[in-house]
Amino acid sequence: MAVNAYVPDASFGGTTALGWLKWVIFMATIRDVAARAGVSVATVSHVMNESRFVTEDTKQRVLAAIAALNYRRDGIARSLRRSQTGTIGAIIADITNPFFSDLVKGIEDTIRGFPEKLNLILCNTEEDAARELLYLDVLMEKRIDGLILAPAGGNVAYLEALVARGFPLVFVDRSLSSVTADSVLVDNLAAATALVAHLIARGHRRIAVLKATLHASSITERVQGHAAAMAAAGLDFDAGMIVESASSIDAAFEGGRAILALDPLPDAVFCTNNFMTLGMMRALNEQGLRCPQDMAIAGFDDFQWADAFRPRMTTVAQSGYDQGCAAARLLRDRITKVQTGPAVHLVHGTALNIRESSG
Amino acid sequence: MAVNAYVPDASFGGTTALGWLKWVIFMATIRDVAARAGVSVATVSHVMNESRFVTEDTKQRVLAAIAALNYRRDGIARSLRRSQTGTIGAIIADITNPFFSDLVKGIEDTIRGFPEKLNLILCNTEEDAARELLYLDVLMEKRIDGLILAPAGGNVAYLEALVARGFPLVFVDRSLSSVTADSVLVDNLAAATALVAHLIARGHRRIAVLKATLHASSITERVQGHAAAMAAAGLDFDAGMIVESASSIDAAFEGGRAILALDPLPDAVFCTNNFMTLGMMRALNEQGLRCPQDMAIAGFDDFQWADAFRPRMTTVAQSGYDQGCAAARLLRDRITKVQTGPAVHLVHGTALNIRESSG
DNA sequence: TCGCCCTTGTTAAACGATTACGTTAAAATA
DNA sequence: TATTTTAACGTAATCGTTTAACAAGGGCGA
Known part of the structure; x- marks a missing residue:
């Protein structure tokens, strides 16, 4: 299997210890696209984001180059520049509990409908506060845009700091009395x-x-x-x-x-x-x-x-499904600053x- | 709620339309840490990654600065530089199906044990090939390191291109005969x-x-x-x-x-x-x-x-749990290039x- | 004293996008 | 004709890391 056959030209430098993926998986950059289309990188970016007017002719050339190179923009670089990752986290107790799997499905179905194209990183605490803390740290490092949390308890100070900083947080299933974040619960x-x-x-x-x-x-x-x-x-x-x-x-x-x-x-x-x-x-x-x-x-x-x-x-x-949907909507509204006032508490009905x- | 009160100094420039988060959520950078510890950014990086010897004294100063500023390194910038995200994807049919929720839990439990600190992005196709394709695109943009997939069918060309490029892919529950990737299945x-x-x-x-x-x-x-x-x-x-x-x-x-x-x-x-x-x-x-x-x-x-x-x-x-564990291990081995040979097919037992x- | 290595640390070039600002040429206006 | 306006696009700084390359200082043998 000649994996190297996919490298299109000799423009690749050496391969670092960790950067081997680069060698194996060739990915065209915005620069490659710009070069092929005979325009600047700015123009390519604007075509992709529709953030500036570009003549039909130029746009077509760019689009053709994108298709020819099978270009996919690098979401990581994009996130770094924009300070937004388009990823949210869900820290729940246990995905094998039907209540939570329904909830997660509700979240997923809802965010799929958003134009922001959000993704979901899933974490199971198994009711362990230490594990929750670990996940919180990892998710913060990953720079998620917001979090849906069924708190395991503990970690109050951490969460208080988060909401004090304005980080979008929504509680589901349970809440922490001392942390004033949005919530969707039942009575x-x-x-x-x-x-x-x-x-x-x-x-x-x-x-x-x-x-x-x-x-x-x-x-x-x-x-x-x-x-x-x-x-x-x-x-x-x-x-x-x-x-x-x-x-x-x-x-x-x-x-x-x-x-x-x-x-x-x-x-x-x-x-x-x-x-x-x-x-x-x-x-x-x-x-x-x-x-x-x-x-x-x-x-x-x-x-x-x-x-x-x-x-x-x-x-x-x-x-669980409806609560997941509601939580996702609340979170989206906080992330996009559609909602900025004090914490919203939704109480869903039971039967x-x-x-x-x-x- | 005076959110701006958390901005520690005036070193922030203007706020762009999309970068408002920066204003609200102050996050110390490696540069801030270096300045406070009186060392260079390289040294801070080396302390965090233990990638070079640093005198105990210097290390303690750096650690103190990290603690004082509550610094968390930016995983996005890190990923960009290292061309590795530490994130894997799982595209499955339906999380509310107990088989799949067990599977996902197996994946999660397993990757938590890895030193690489992997994360899981979860996607439900609901057996829809079009949705699968959409998720594939999004995950590739997010530059995931590998993918565990229960294929909905279709998208064969896409997947073939992925494995031909050496992208780590593991099938679970089902496989695609024309795509030669690792798999964990039952008879x-x-x-x-x-x-x-x-x-x-x-x-x-x-x-x-x-x-x-x-x-x-x-x-x-x-x-x-x-x-x-x-x-x-x-x-x-x-x-x-x-x-x-x-x-x-x-x-x-x-x-x-x-x-x-x-x-x-x-x-x-x-x-x-x-x-x-x-x-x-x-x-x-x-x-x-x-x-x-x-x-x-x-x-x-x-x-x-x-x-x-x-x-x-x-x-x-x-x-499902065991299969999830196995799939996660296979994927990790591909990502870390511990495993590089031809596709491995695991057949788990049934009762x-x-x-x-x-x- | 000189040359060399070892230890610890610094400088600066990437990574690949976004976007504020600048530029050019043509059209519009005076 | 001279000047301004506008349309269309380009240049380059920037995001926050990692890491190759380099540098300074000290120890040490010849």
Whole structure:
């Protein structure tokens, strides 16, 4: 495979240790285009950006040269000069969580529609604040134009500094009370309260919580919702009925086992997110218990197959997709300075899907 | 909010139309650091990159200046100079498909471990070749160092040109026969054959296929597997039993309806991916039919909750995560030229999970 | 003392675009 | 005809790094 055959002329100098790519992948520069079209580099640039009038004849010559050389402008050089990269970051908890993959898809679909041609760099923190910090640093080095963040907690000072400097930041799923940035959230407290109230209305009294150990505001609020609904119904519950596990299906499976080891056994479980629900169901299956006959389950976050399998899950549904779209729009407005005022907080609606798992 | 208060001195010139960020977000440059530390920019660079010995004393002064100014080096300028961006692209079909979100997570987890500190730009084609082309162009402009691609089909010439130039490219999930790049795949034909053979062994004779309309090699091979198993068992089937739908749950739901409208009704359905299985189950539920009593179902791609709900799904399991890890390693080896020989093709194993849905 | 190497540091040329400013020739006006 | 205006394009500075090439100073053997 004669890779060097693609080098069109001898104008290449030596190859440095790191610059070998240059040798192998020939890329015409704006100068090559200008030379071939017999114009200056400025004219080529203006043709590409439509930033100045160029006679039709000249424009065609430039376009022909671009096509002939298969020229693609160097986005890196462009970014350096313009101080804009056209790249945004998304730091989320875990892409394998359907809520977040929906969210990311919403972001992607939305930015694709923007004339700015934005790109998305994706980062999973797995709820680890240290990893979040590392990603923040890397993204800042990459000079992203803005960031959509589901904060893992911690790093408050860092984020405060960012927003103080005017860096475009949008929170999703959760927010940090001390950092005043745009956000798109749902009313976790109200939704969780309603869900647990529904369980109570179905006659359940001992309602446990399988809680993801996150410092996320969303989870805390959901747990508070449980307490609120219980209190409103005059029901007592001890702290032991709130079982924590890391936010993954495997960890939730262990958490579910712990709940099933509770004495006396609860008659319902409120799962604070997708992974908790799935882990709980696994634990239930393992013990040969049936839902809802032996134990009722209701969870936060719907999933697309929640009604395709048995038991159909009673859930609080929120649209990760819509929230992703909204976050992308907010961020774009900040980046382009369409929006410059104080922080905007969007609260998206939730739906209580009552299905058979809640008994 | 006095954003301008953060500008530390008057050394800033005018602000151009596009360069407003510079004004708002002050970022120290290597020159500022050098000035504060009383050394040259070269020395600062060498301290940061450990590319030459620097006396401990000088190094400490530089480090102190970096800390004091909260300096982060400009990755854009760095990339321009080094002709390396430390960014790779992943163009996949749909992040909401659990197979792909697992895959992306595998990529991410793997590149995080590399000393090169790579980043991932994510793109969803939704199986649209035109969108793929658009993303290819954008990523090339962004000067990514390499690409992991689940090709939507088409764009063959473009991709051929890329690999001919030596651009690091790794196929995942599917490949393009005319493009000789590294790949990590599974043996779709064998796995699908085994799955359908299992259905036949369970006594099913009229076995329909719910096929995602993709030009992907993976799907074609899975359909061929069905034909092979049927032929091996001496079973006939007409083309009408292969129903196509777009690769989404909603479309698969319609496809499932079409299958349930077949006369005579098949007694089993082979679903060629995750989304097909989910859509088929929805259709079954809608008609009030039960699985496996009224119709057996078996699908390609396992999902983490496949055994947590009823009916437990019989599936061919493949690890998107492992494939993502492998693809990331292959790509890294190409980028760093650790690997330079002919294309490497990795075939990952699959597992046949026999559960109750197949009857 | 001279020449040489070694150590540490500096200077300045890239990298490839964008864009403020300048220039040229033709057209318009006085 | 002399001058200004306008249309069309060119020149060169700039963005913030990396790194080859060079330089100064000190140590040391002959």
